[in-house]
Amino acid sequence: QVQLVESGGGSVQAGGSLRLSCAASDIGNRRMGWFRQAPGKEREGVASIYAGDTSASYADSVKGRFTISQDNAKNTVYLQMTSLKPEDSGMYYCAAGGTWQFPLAASYYGYWGQGTQVTVSS
Numbered sequence: 252q253v254q255l256v257e258s259g260g261g262s263v264q265a266g267g268s269l270r271l272s273c274a275a276s277d278i279g280n281r282r283m284g285w286f287r288q289a290p291g292k293e294r295e296g297v298a299s300i301y302a303g304d305t306s307a308s309y310a311d312s313v314k315g316r317f318t319i320s321q322d323n324a325k326n327t328v329y330l331q332m333t334s335l336k337p338e339d340s341g342m343y344y345c346a347a348g349g350t351w352q353f354p355l356a357a358s359y360y361g362y363w364g365q366g367t368q369v370t371v372s373s
Contacts, residue, residue, distance in 0.1 A: 252277075252362070253275060253276055253277055253281070253347050253348070253361075253362040254275070254276040254362075255273055255274070255275050255276075255345045255346070255347060255362060255363065255364035256273070256274045256345075256364055256365070257271060257272065257273050257343065257344065257345045257364045257365065257366060257367040258271070258272050258273075258274070258367060259271040259272045259367060260343060260367030260368045260369045261368075261369070261370070262370040262371075262372065263335055263369075263370070263371055263372070264371070264372055264373075265335060265336055265337055265371055265372065265373050266334060266335065267335050267371070268331070268332060268333045268334075268335065269332045269335065269369060270329060270330070270331050270332070271285070271329065271330040271332070271343055271345075271367060271369075272327055272328075272329055273285075273327060273328045273329070273330075273345030273364060274325075274326065274327050275326045275327065275328065275345075275347065276326070277326060278321070278323060278326050278328070278347065280302070281347045281348050281349075281362075282299060282300070282301040282347070282348065282349040282350065282351070282354060282360075283299065283300050283301070283319075283321060283328045283345070283346070283347055283349075284296060284297075284298065284299040284300075284345070284346045284347075284349050284354065284355065284360060285297040285298045285299075285319060285328075285330045285343060285344070285345060285346075286343070286344045286346060286357055286360075287339075287341040287342065287343045287344070287369070288341050288342050288344070289338075289340060289341035289342075290341075292341075294344075294357050295310060295312075296308075296310055296354070296355025296356060296357060297309070297310050297313055297317065297330070297343070297355075298310070298313065298317055298318075298319035298330060298355075299319065299349060299354035299355055300319045300320070300321050300328065301351065301354075302321065302323065304351070307319050308354040308355055310355060312338075313332075313339070316332065316333050316334045316335075317330060317331065317332050317333070318330070318331040318333075319331075328345060330343070332369075335369075335371045336371060337371045337372065337373050338371075339369065339371050340369055340370050340371045341368075341369060342366040342367070342368055342369075343366060343367050343368075343369050344363055344364055344365075344366045345363070345364040346360035346362060346363050346364070347360060347361070347362040348360050348361040348362055
């Protein structure tokens with residue numbers, strides 16, 4: 252029903268920036284989120300946004316460095332990442348359909364993109 256395609260990943264030096272994009276077939280009233288997974292680690296909720304909310308949700312590890320935004324006219328959600336650290340490396344996934352109670356919980360999202368790789372070197 253909802254197709255998601257991520258782009259914008261790549262390799263950067265620590266302290267650098269990247270902006271990830273997620274093109275959606277239809278955002279509608281769905282909650283959107285960004286998740287990441289590094290080798291040997293569980294999938295982690297990074298950021299989430301919902302049009303009706305007053306503020307977005309962020310993992311403590313990225314708060315103050317990452318910003319999630321949404322352009323409904325373009326059906327696109329973005330993740331602006333600044334001051335990147337090596338521990339930010341991983342596969343980043345865009346997702347749709349979460350809940351307000353647990354905005355960073357992956358299990359509540361029903362639609363997922365294929366991911367885009369982010370590698371931050373020292």
